[in-house]
Structure formats: C-alpha cells, structure tokens
Amino acid sequence: MSAPTDTNLLSERVKALPGGEFLMMCYSCGTCTSKCMIQPKLDPNYNPRRLIREAVFEMEAEAFADTTTWLCSACDLCYPACPQKIHISGVINAVKALAVEQGWKNPNPSAVVDIFTCVACGMCVEVCPYQAVSLVETKVAGRGLIPVATVDPGKCMACGMCSAACRSTSISLPTRHHDKEIIADLWAFLAEEAA
C-alpha cells in the first residue's frame, strides 16, 4: 500500500491549500515562465517553474527565499496558458502564505499611508485588488484614536491603485513612483519644451 503521506512536507502543505492541488501535475514545460512578464521586466531570476520544482522537491528554504514567491502579482496570464491546467499563482500564493506563517517578510516595497492626512474614506480599501488595505483604529499624534488606512505588507504588491484613488493624496508608493516626483517630472518636461 502507498505509504501514509507526511503532512509536514512542503509539497503536502502546498497541495492542501486552495490553488495548490495540482502541484504534482507540472511536467516542467516552461510555458508559465515565458508567459510571465516579471522575468524580462523586473527580475531576471524570476521563475515560477523553478518554484514549483522547489515545492515538489521539498526545498523549503529555497522556495521561501525565492524572489518568485514574493513577486508574483497573480495576474494569471500563465493560468490559461498552462497545458496541465495548474493554477500557478495559486501554488505561488500557497507557498507565500506558508512563508508568511513562518515569519518570512515580504522583501518588496509596499504602499505608505500618511496617517496625518488620511480621512478614512475607504476608497483605497475598495480598489485594492489584493485586499491588502483595511481601516484600523490607530492612535495618531494630535488626532487621537481614529480609523486610518493600514497596508498589510504581506499582501501589498505596490500597484498604486490605492494612491490613484485617494482623494486626500494620503497614500503613495515609496521611491520612484511617488506622486510629487511624477508631477515635478511632468512640469520639468513641459517647461523645457516651451522654452
């Protein structure tokens, strides 16, 4: 008889989570990797096929440290392309959830809320595709205990939808996609043209 399966194995835990069921069906054709935009655009080391193999072969530390685990935005371009009908982003999300459970932190930047100007209108909560924003009672200096938008860095993919929707410009992305930088850059170009 087949040996009882060890539920502590990474592959078993991934399979037990929604989306991870068909993990073992992967025959490593590479369609997902080549359909994905992240490898050419963001991180040459990104590879969902490799992540699936890491999960299949119980390479837990490698899988949790893999950039693939943290960069997948679940756009699901690969899902309809997969000839084995594996929900790849489901597998990646399962690995990510297991990593977060074990205390791993998302290494990528996430949206930042200015708690002094946030009016808790909830627009950001509405638009977030990842349910990463919620209104949380927070103690804010000078404003008392008030609800403000709070970003869960474990879920945020830094798309900026919240920032575009914010009516009080209280949410922004750090570094190069900051509101002020973008607007300043626009004006610089338009001024230079006119001159």
Add this chain to the structure above:
Amino acid sequence: MIDHKPKIILFQCQWCLYSAEDQTWVDTQLPVNIHLVKVPCTGRINTLYVLNAVQGGADGVMISGCLPEQCHFKEGNLGARRQLDQFADFLDHIGYERNRVRFTWLDLQDRGRIQRDLAQFEADLTKMPKSEALATRVGGHHD
C-alpha cells in the same frame, strides 16, 4: 494647425509592452516631443497627473495599458479605465477636447503597435490648434 510638434505625455504601464524590442524603443528612442511617464500600472495614474499635464500645456495625453484580463495587478486597468475615462469627459466639458486624451490597450501580440499609435496620435494632434485653453503656467514652475 500647429507649426511645431505637439507635446505629448505618454503614461505607460510598465507591463503592457510584451516584446522587449517595443519596450526598448519606448525607453530609449521616443521622439523628444513625447515624454514618457512609466507607472507600475495604469491603475496607478492619479487624475492629478493628467490634470498637471494639461495645466502644464501638454497637447495630448496618451495612456497605454493592458487589455482586460491581462492586467498585471488583476484589475488595475479596469480601475484606470473607469477613473480616467470619466476624468477625460470632465476635461472635455471644461474645454480640453476629448480626443486629446487617448487610451491604447495593448494585447500581448500587438508588436510594434505603440509606435504606430503614437504616430497616429501625433498626426491627429498636429491637425488641431495648440492647446492653451487650460494651460495655467506655461513655462512656469510647479512648486
């Protein structure tokens, strides 16, 4: 008719160009009258950006993003379409013509289309008068 090249602001979602060749062209070979603002997603484009572009005297604004179902962030393009389309209607209402704000939703296989769409947009804008109606501080500085 305007006698010089129209100023165009191109907001480009960083994922919408599938072929590396197109992305390289946009990144390095855009004509000088077109200014690229790369954003993580069209959903990131705050109406404020468009408003600032208009106020700064841009003749046209092009927004290039992914087709529905192909958004890198699941539904950012849908949010952008809702928000920016409505805003373009509003701009039209206050005097910035509707066809000065143009969307181009690119499919994975639309190789080279960005160049053609930009050229077409530029040709269309050239036929229109210079946009100054809403320009507030042309040549000035934004603080």
Add this chain to the structure above:
Amino acid sequence: MVDAARQPLIEVKTFTEVEKVEGFVGNFKVTLREKSKYVRADRCNGCGACTKACPIEVPNYFEMNLAPRKAAYVPMSQSVPLIYNIDMDACIHCYKCVEACGALEAIDFSMTDKIVEEEIGAIVVATGFSHFDPSVMSEYGYGRFPNVITSMEMERLNNSAGPTHGALVRPSDGKPPKNIAFINCVGSRDKRYNPSCSNFCCMYSIKNAILVKQMHPGTDVTIYYIDIRTPSKGYEEFYDRAREMGIKFVQGRPSEITEDSETHQLFITGEDITLGKVVEREFDMVMLNQAAIPQPDQNQMSSVLSVAQSPGGWFMEYHPKLRPMDSPTDGIFFAGACQGPKDIPASVAQGSAAAARASRILHSDEWHIEPTVAVVWPDRCVSAQDKSCGICSRACPYSAIDYTQGKAAEVITAKCHGCGACVGECPHDSITQLHYTDAEILAQIRTLLATEPEKKILALRCHWCSYGGADLAGTSHFEYSANERGIKVMCSARMDADFIYEAYRLGAGAVLFSGCHPQDCHYITGQVSGSKRANRLKTIFERMGMSPGRFRIEWISAAEGDKYARVINEMQATLDAIPPEALKEEIERLRPEMARKLTRLPNIPGVQQALDQTDEIIQLMTELHMEKV
C-alpha cells in the same frame, strides 16, 4: 493502392459512405452510399480534359488549400481509381467539361447517389485520424500570422509534387525562409485540448526537419519540444542524425508567438529550460506540429458499427495489450490510427494482424463466441403475453435483442457480447445470462454470507475493471480487510438490484457496487446502466434509513489496486464505527423491507433449487467444521 486495385479479389470503393451495419460476425449486412461523382466510372479514362476545360477554381483540400483545384478534378494525381469527379457545390453548370469529354460521354449530370447493400463476413476499420486545428490557440497566431503554418502545410510545401514544386517559401512574401522553428505538442499533452500524447509527432518533426535540411541545406531549423520521445528501433539514432545535421533542439514549450506586422517576421517567446531563461528568438517561418485527434465523424462511425470509444474518442479495442486489433464486436477489426494515434510501422503491423484475423472468419464455417450470452425464457417474457415492454432491447448496447410486442424477446446470440445489461434491467426476470444466472450468483451470495454476515463486506466487481483492480491489489500485496467477499460479474450492468437486496436480507454488513470508470466501459454503455441502477438503490437505502456508507458505489479500474484496497479499508472503518448492537438492530429492522422486494425470487427458474442445495452444503460444511472444533 494501385496493387490493391489490380487484385481481382479486392474491390475498391472510393467516395462511398457506410450508412448502416446490421447482422453479426460472418453475416454482416452493410448499407453503403456510393456518392455520385457525376462521371461514369465505366467510361472515364482519366485523361483530365474536363479539368482543363473547367473554368471554376476552388481551394484544393489535398494541398491544404495552398493551391487551387478545378470543380472537375481528381483529389490527387495518384488517385485510385483514376476517375474524375465534379464538385457540385462549386459547379456552375456551364457544361464545358461535357464538351471537352466529347465522344467518351463520361460526364453525366443526371447521376444520383446509389444505395448499395453488401453481404460482408468481416469488417476492418481503418478510418485514420484527423488534425487538431491550432487556430483556437490564439497564442500561436495560426490563421492570423501568414508565416505560421501547420505540419501538413509544411508537408505540401516541401513536397516536389506540391503546390510550389518543392520550393519552400514563406506564405507572406514567397521568399525562401532562412530559419524555421518547429513547435511540437500543439494541442497534444495539453489538458485544455487533448491530454494525450499524439505518439508520432516527435519523429515526424525530426523527419520534416531533416527533409528541410536535405533539400535546403542553408536553412536553420530549431525544434521546440517538451520531451523528445524516440522509443522504437532506430528512432534515437534518427534523433542523433538530426543533431549531427545541425538541427537545434530547445526544451521548453513556447508561450507566445508575436509578429512584426510589416515584415511578417515571427518572434517566439519561450523559456529555454536548460538555460532557465526566457529567450525570444526570431524566425522567418514557424511550423506547428498539431495533435492527432479522432476523425470528426468518429462518434457517428462508432454508433454505426456499435463499437465503444476510449477516452479521447478513439475506437476501443477488445484488450489494450493482448487484442489491440480486435474490436469488442466479433468480426470487426481495427487497423491504424482510428484505434489511437500510431506511426507507420505500428499501423502496418496492426493492419496485417487485422487482415489475418478477418481471414480466419472468412475461412471458417462456424465461429466460437464467448459463452456468457443472454437467453430469454419465452414463457416468462411479458411481451409474449402481448404486454408492452422492450426494456431488455433498450438496455442492450449492441441492439442484439429483437423486440416486437406480442412475441417473446429474442436474443441474436451472435451479436450478444454477454454484458448482462438486459438481465439486470428485466423487471420480470424473464431473461438470464449463461454462466452468470441469478441462481448461480444468489447461491454465491448465500455461501459468502453464511456465517457472521454483519461483519462481511460483499463486493460486486465487474470483470474488466474492478475485478482486475481487486486482483492487482492481491498480487501487489496491498493489505485490505479480510472481511471482504467478492463476486465477479461481466459488467456493472449485470449487478441486479435483487442481489443487493438479498445480501442485506441475509444481513450483510456492507455492499460495494464497483465497475469501470464511465469512459472505460467495455460494453459501450454498460457502466451507464449500472451506475443509474446503483444510484437509484442508494436513494432507496437512504430512504429506508440505512446507515450511510453501508452501500458504496465506486468506479475502480484494473490499474487501481491501491484504490480497491483503500475503498475496502474505508468501508471496514465505516462498519467498525457503527456500534454492533445498532448494526444488528438496523439489519433486523430492514430485513422485512428487503424481503418484500424479493418475493418474486423463488419463481425464477433454478433459483429455489440452487438456494436449497446451497443451504444443504452450508449445513454440511458447518457440521464438518463443528466436528473438527
């Protein structure tokens, strides 16, 4: 083909459809529709003057629509017999062909389809396969990008008798391509379209690549593949030769083809698995190696011939390993890809085997069939008493039962395959199956449940699947509960409701109703009848208040020994979870209800006698056993 046509004992009928097949082994009556060619076979000399005269051009299907043909045509220059044909869908009735034909007077516009009946001894089905249409896979752009072609189009382009006389050119500009990519597994090994492997395409693409290299040495050829499968003799050496010739192989299934809309150059994006990197490569032309799929009218053919289909739609053989050329119907044989994709050597071997099998029938005056056929008791059949019924006839997957109201149903023994569906369905117990009579099976049930029935799990298994599964569990030493007692019948369709009522009346702890997976049924639709009955029983038992899990329905294939063992162990666990007192109480409570369902049982011929004898034997054995103790 020419040789076959010349052989006096072989009659070749082209452009002919099989409309109906009646009768049985050695005595088939086949109705054929000889479609009208509008050219008289006895007069046409194949000169081709009509084609020259015809002013109408339509796409040439044989040339994969890469070239035109006339409305007066032959499908290809090697057509046998070489008789021209007028395509009436395209013809404009200008009668130029009639003029051109002149004194021969071979063209006859008044011809109509002819329906012919033939007496046939044995049938060999060699209807072949069809190709998957890659235009549904938008990622590869077939149909939109002119330079993306299929393997069949490549075949014609690279053929010296083809539309370009062997010049390999790009459809977009007619220029010879300098580098070509082949993509394998387009639509095969793909759960979205065809999950199975198409068997011959790896070799086929290597062959095409070598041909291109030989005829156009300067051309670069790259083959994208998931796995290269070269399992037969000489195949791996052929693969070696291709690499020696400089053909490049890339492991990794491309995800997207894009096109430069001006130059029509193609760009393949794919992960090069060995490099672990996504690489975009530029090509002048891309060939898609499409999946082999069943013929579009395979379903229709299967019902005309009354033969089952395997998963995927191919015709189902009698036994996948031991009798791959036989259909489950005596006298019908398979040759080639209609039974499953296969390459030339395998098709030839199967075709020869099928021919040999067929000639055995033609040389025999009598034929041995399986002995497990159905037999009607005419005096018990209600139809003989002029009542409307016909249930047996409807249950038969092979239309082997003649039913006319007023006459007892009659089994055409030579057509009967012995599934027992009619026996299981007959509400009047007027039909039985030799070697699987009610008396025999009920006696088995009584014996197996003679002692401590409440501890027993009675498993009804079908011959082809779940019996094999149980056997595999045994030979593989998968441990399962020793309380299981198995009974074999030919098909789940034979598993009479009476057997299950009787088992519970005798106090069985649990009953397993098992058979083939729906698509695997050996008897076309036997499993469907069985499954319907089982589900009906399940509802009945639920209403009676039987503990859940005491009646279980499972479809277990012959390869699923582990599943068989697991199911039995799970049933044992369910049984163990019911307190013995509660189980006893439940059995006693349901016993009269079960008995009520079985009042007709003793009237079935042989049943009472068999049960009495069984009781006697059980009695004797018990006494013997007690003496020993």
